[in-house]
Amino acid sequence: MNAFTRYSHETLVGTEIRQREDPPVSSAILSVVAGERVPGPARSTASTNPANTADVVGEIGLAGPEVLVQAARVAREAQLGWSALPAPQRGQVIANVGRLMTANKARLAALVTREIGKPLAEALGEVQEIIDTCDFFLGEGRRLYGQTVPSEMPDKQLFTFRRPVGTVVVISAGNFPVAVPSWYIVPALLCGNTVVWKPATYSAVVSDAFYQLFAHAGVPAGVLNVVHADGPDTFTGLEQALQAGLVDKVGFTGSSEVGRRIGELCGRHLQSPCLELGGKNPMVVTENADLELAVEGALFSGFGTAGQRCTSLGTVIVQESVHADFVELFGAAVAAARMGDPTQDVLFGPLLDEKFAAGFEKSLGWIAGHHRVIGSTGRVTADNPRSGFVGDPAAGLFYHPVIVAGVRPDDELFLHETFGPVVGVTTYSTLDEAIALGNKPGYGLSSSIYTTDPRQAFQFAQGISAGMVSVNNSTSGAEAHLPFGGNGKSGNGSRQSGIWVLDQFTRWQSLNWDYSGKLQKAQLDTATVEADFDFRLP
Template sequence: MTFTSVVNGSATIGSRTVASTNPARLEEVVGEVSYGDRDTFVGAAEAARKAQASWADVPAPVRGRAIAHIGRLVEDNAEALARLVTAEIGKPYAEALGEVREIVDTCDFFLGEGRRLYGQTVPSEMADKQLFTFRKPVGTVAVITAGNFPVAVPSWYIVPALLAGNTIVWKPADYSPVVSNAFFELFVRGGGLPDGVLNLVHCDGPDTFAGLERSLQQGLIDKVGFTGSSAVGREIGALTGRHLQTACLELGGKNPLVVTPSADLDLAVEGALFSGFGTAGQRCTSLGTVIVHESVHDEFLSRFTAAVSAARVGDPTQDVLMGPLLDAKFAERYEEFLGWIQPHHTVVGPRGRIGADNPRDGFVGDAAAGLFYHPVVVDGVRPGDRIFDEETFGPIVGVTTYRTLDEAIELANAPGYGLSSSIYTTDPKDAFTFRDRIGAGMVSINNSTSGAEAHLPFGGNGKSGNGSRQSGIWVLDQFTRWQSVNWDYSGRLQKAQMDTVELTPDTTYRL
C-alpha cells in the first residue's frame, strides 16, 4: 500500500515513492510513501489558511469534545498503533504502548481546556469603563516533528493547536511515514475534522524548508512548531525570525544525571540504565553524562556496567530494554560518535554493530537482520571531549566524577544544553540546590532524565530550545495570542493616564 500526503481532505500523489522498512528486520517493508515537494507544502498551507476562520468559529467546548473523541478512538486502537510504531521505528512494544498512552493523556487533559480558554475582566482606572482580555488562535500552524516519538510528540503540538482554533500543516519524519498516516486518520476520523483543518505532508528536508519559506513569504503560516536537532532548530528559528515570528523549538539535549554520596546506588543505576538506553538512547531526553561523586564512582560504575551487560537487547516485539537504531542514517551517525572515544577514556565491553563477528550475550532474535548496536558506557569523559560536549543520539553514555556539588552543577551545565536533568540523593539540601542552579527546563529527583506527564511543561533552554514549552496549560501560550479590549460606556472620551480619577489625601494631618 502507498501512503500519501493528505491536503484539504484529498490524497496527494507525489513525484517519487520510497519504501519504509523495519529497522529490526531491514528486508521487511512496512509500507511505501509517496513524497511530495515544496509545492505540496505550500498547497497544504493554503488549504489550512482557507479553513482557519470557520474552524475558529466552532465554540471552544465543541472543539474540546472533538479532542475527547480523538482520545477515545486512539485508546480503542492503542495496541494496533503501538505495534505499528514498533514495526516502523523499532521502539520496544512496551515503550510504544506508553507513547500511545501519551496521546490519550493529552486528549484527556485538553478536553477540559476547551471550557477553560479563560480571559480576564480587569478593573479600569476610570469610571464607566471595563477592561477584558481574550485568547485568540494564532491562525495557521506548521508542525514539523521527529520520528523517535512519531505519535506522542505530534499530539503535543496538534491537540492544543486544534483546541485553540488553529489549523495545521503537519510534516512528520521521513522515516516514520506509515505510522504518521495512521495517526492522521485517527485524528481526522475521531475528531470529525473538516477538510483543511489538519493536513499531512510527506516530503524531504530541503523541500520542507523551501515550502515553509514560501509559505511564510506568502503570509500563509502564523506559527511554526519544530522538534528535532539543535542545528536544524537554529535554521528554523532564523527563518521565522525574518518574518517576525518566534518558533516553538524543542531540540536536542546532553542531559546530566548526578549521583551524590547519599544516593541509593541501585536506584541510580536503574534510572541511568533506562535514561541512557531506553529507545536505544534516541530520545531528546536521553542520558548524556553520569556525573558521579568520586567516593562512590567505582561502586556505581561496577554496578552500572554490570546492569548494561545484563540488559536484554534485540527484537523490539519482545521484552527488551532496547531494540535497533531508528534508521540507517542514525546508525551511520552513531558510528561517528563511537569514533569520538579517546585514549584517555575507558570502555567496558564491546562496541559497534552487533553481529556474528561482534556478538552480544543473550541477544534476543536475529542481530544480522536489523540495525542493532551494543550499548556503550564510556568512563573518564571531561569537558573539551566531543563525547562530553555534544549530543550523542544513540546508546552511548559518558561517566565523569566530581568532588563538590558546586563542581557537579558546573559540569552539568557546561555543554550548554538545557532540556532535562536528574539528581539522585537523599539529602534535601542537595536536591534543592541542584534544582535552583541547574539550567535545564526539567529536573528529576531520584528519577530518570526521561519522562514527562501531560499536564507539566515540557521544553528546554540554551541549545535545547528557545524557552518555549509544550504540554499542560503552558503550551496554549504558543498557539494563542492575547487580545485586550477596553469598553468605555461613559459617553465621553476618557484618556488613559490623562483623565484618571485621583483622591486628595490630607498629607499635613498630624495626631
C-alpha cells in the same frame, strides 16, 4: 483504515460535521491536503523496519515544496470556520480522538514498534501519552479563560481573551512518531488553529495511521493536513509559505542544528517558533544516593529507546567517593540488560534508521585513549556478538550499549549529543562543580539528581540550566499536564504540554469597553486621590 476501529461521526460528533470518506487506497502513502490524497509525488522512498530491514513497512510518496504551500493555503482558508466552532465543541472532537486512540491502542503501538523499532511496552506507553494529552485538553475547551480587569476610570470595563494564532506548521521527528505530534496538534486544534504537519519520512506509515484516527474523530477536511517531504523541500516550502503570509506559527522538534535554521527563518518574518531540540542531559549521583536506584534510572534513561530520546541521559556526574561502586553496578546492569527484537521483552531494540546509525558510529569515534570503555562497541554482529541477544542481530540496525568512563569536560563525547546507546561517566568533588559540569555543554532540556538530602536537591534545581529537573528519577519521562521544553541549545524557552502550551497557540487580545458616553483618556483623565504626606504622628 481497515486496520482500525471506526466510529461514525453521527455517534461521536453529531450531524453538524459531515461524514468523512476514507481517502482512496494508493500504492504509496501520500500527503493529504483538504482531506484528499495529493497525486503525483516528486519521488518515493521506502520505510523499512529497523529491526528487520528486509521488511518494507510502506512506500512513501514525497511531495515537493509546492504541496506544503498548497496545504498552508488550504489550512488558512479552513481556519475561520474551525475557529468559529465553539471551543467546547472543539474539545469534544479532541475527546473523540482520545476515544479512538484508546480503541486502537494496541494496533497503533504495534505499528510504532514495526516501523521505528521501539519496544512494544514503550510504544504502548507512547500511545497512552496521546490519550492522556486528549484527556487533559478536552477540558481546556471549557477553560480557555480570559480575565475581567478593573478599569482606573468609571463606566468602563477591561477584558482579555485568548485568540487562535491561525495556521500552524508542525515539523516533528520520528523517535516519538505519535506522542510528540500530539503535543502540538491537540492543543493547536483545541485553540482553534488549523495545522499542516510534516512528519519524519522514516515513520510515515505510523503518521498516516495517526492522521486517519484524527480524521475519523471529526476533524474536518483542511483543518489537519499532512505533507510527506524530505528536509530540503520542507524548508523551501516553509520559506515560501511564510513569504506568502500563509503561516502564523511553526512548531519544530528535531536537532539543534536544524532548529537554528528554522528559528532564523521565522525571525525574518517576526515570528517566534516553538523549538524543542536536542539534549546532553546530565545525571548527578551524590555521595548519599541510593546507588541501586540511580543505576536503574541511568539504565532506563541512557539506553531506553536505544538512547534516541531528546531526554536520553548524556553524562553521569558521580561524586568521587562513590564513583567506583557506581561504575561497577552500572556496568553489571548494562551487561545483563536484554536487547534485540522489540516485539519481545527487551530494554531496547534497533536504531531508528540508517542515517542515525551512521551518526552514532561517528560519535563512537569520539572515544579517546584516556577513556575506559565498559562493554563492546559498534554494531552487533556474528563477529561482534552480544550475550543474550534476543532475535537475529544480522536482520536489523542493532548496536551494543556502551559506558565510557573517564570523560573530561573538553571531550567531544562530553559536549555533544550522541543520539544512541552510549553514556559517559565523570566525577565531581563539590555539588557546585557538578552543576557547572551539567551546564557546560550548553544544552538545557532535562536533568536528574539522585540524593537523600533535600538541600542538595533544591541547590541542584536552582543552579542547573535545564527546563526539567528530576529528583531520584531518570532524565526521561513526561506527563501531559507538566510543561515540557528546554533552554540554550535545547530550545528557545517555549514549552509544550499542560496549560503552558496554550501560550504557543493563542494570542492575548485585550478589550476596552467604555460605556460612559464620553471620551475618557487613560492616564490623562484618571482621578487621583490626594494625601497629606506632611502629616507626622505626635
